[in-house]
Amino acid sequence: MTSTPETPLKRTPLHAAHLRAGARMVPFGGWDMPVQYTGVRAEHEAVRTRAGVFDVSHMGEFRVTGPDAEAFLQRVTTNDVSKLKPGRAQYNWLPNEAGGLVDDIYVYRVGPEEFLLVVNASNIEKDWAHLLNQAAGFAVTLADESDRWGLLAVQGPEAETMLQPHVDVDLSTKKKNAFFKATLLGFDVLLARTGYTGEDGFEVFVKAEEAESLWDRLLAVGLTPAGLGARDTLRLEAGFPLYGHEFADDLHPLASTYTWVVKDKEHVGRAGIQAAPPVRLIGLALDRVPVREGYPVLLNGERVGQVTSGTSSPTLGHPIAMALVRADAASEDAYEVEVRGKAHPARRVELPFYKR
Structure with a gap:
């Protein structure tokens, strides 16, 4: 994605902080984002x-309130929102009428009639339009709070320590997917024990105007700033799908x-999702040749699918990839991935590639 005078890249509240830290900035989903600071491998390992x-x-952050808030979210998502108690969060999907995904999201239950949704950055406008369209007939109020919040993700085995x-809350009492108010380094925040790295950690919701100050203080206590490059290698090792790669409007x-x-x-x-998927997502490991999205996956010389995400795994020390292949070819042990006209051996491995 490129920026034009008509479509300038958006900036997060931390843009100036990233520039001060010497981050290499790249366009991502319409935003000017840091891909790395000192280097992807160092940030990944941190x-x-x-x-x-x-x-x-x-x-993006959307607030859903009203007497029908739960019923509305039950209708527009696939997971069971009614199981959520206040102070709990849940990974969920927004399906479209055909059974593909508008987006994959997180749902946070604030109270009996109040929820906060976190959606993917590149899908904010699409998700908002979809939810407004689906809200007809429900006693709900929707509010787009995306500009109100800064959101920081503190991730790693020492995040709690x-x-x-x-922080003024005993974090050891908060289980995965807990969602709660706290005071962190003097700032009133919302903390969620959620994340996208395969590690323990907390996502920190803070007022947008306070995000830069909180970021600086978190770095001062020893946290390593990490960019999109490490975020991608971490999530891929953990086998986490990424919207636009493993999920899409037209993918089962x-x-x-x-x-x-x-x-x-x-x-x-529901009817579309109940139909059998024509393809399956598999994990692939290679010996030394990294592969990227779109590379053909071959079985006995025949193309049976393509790579959706690939990287050279810093943790495992070899290339890994996720690929969508034909359902009838998804249980084989050995494949090949075509890279610039040459086929390289790849073996199927169970997802996730890494689990702490």
Whole structure:
């Protein structure tokens, strides 16, 4: 994606802080975002071994309130929102009428009639239009709060240990997907024990105008700033799908390993999702040749699919990839990936590639 005078790149509240830190900035989903600071490998290893902090303020936040808030979200998502108690969060999908995905999202239950949704940055406008269209007939109020919030992700095995001296809540009592108010380094925030790296951690919702100050203080206590490059290698090792790669409007979401996200209830696109997916998402490991999105996957010389995400894994020390292949060819052990006209051996491995 490129910037033009008509479509300037958006900036998060931390843009100036990234420039001060010497970050290499790149266009991402319409935003000017840091891809790395000192280097992808160093930032990746910091999150795997200690703790790092990401700017994810480009993500969108929608608030859903009203007597029908739960019923509305039950209708427009595939997971069971009614199981959420206040103070709990849930990974979920927004399906379209055909059974593809408008987006994959996180749902946070604030109260009996109040929810906060976090959506992908590149899908904010699309998701907003979809939800407004679906809201007809429900007693709900929708508010787009995307510009109100800064969102930081503190991730890594030492995330709790490093934050605990600076927060007024006993973090050890908060389980995965907990969502709660706290004071962190003097700032009133919302903390969620969620993340996208395969590590423990907390996502920090802070007022947009306070995000830069909080970021600076988090770096001062020893957290390593990490960019989009490390975020991608971390999520890929953890086998996490990325919208626009493993999920899309025209891809059957149950091609992934996330069948648990669909519960037995009435929802938008139910008939399409119940149909058998024509392709399956598999993990591939290669010996030394990194592969990228779009590279053909071959079985006995025949193209049976393509790579959706690929990288050279810093943790595992060899290239890894996720690929969508024909359902009838998804249980084989050995494939090839075509790179610039040459086929390279790849073996199927179970997802995730990495699990702490």
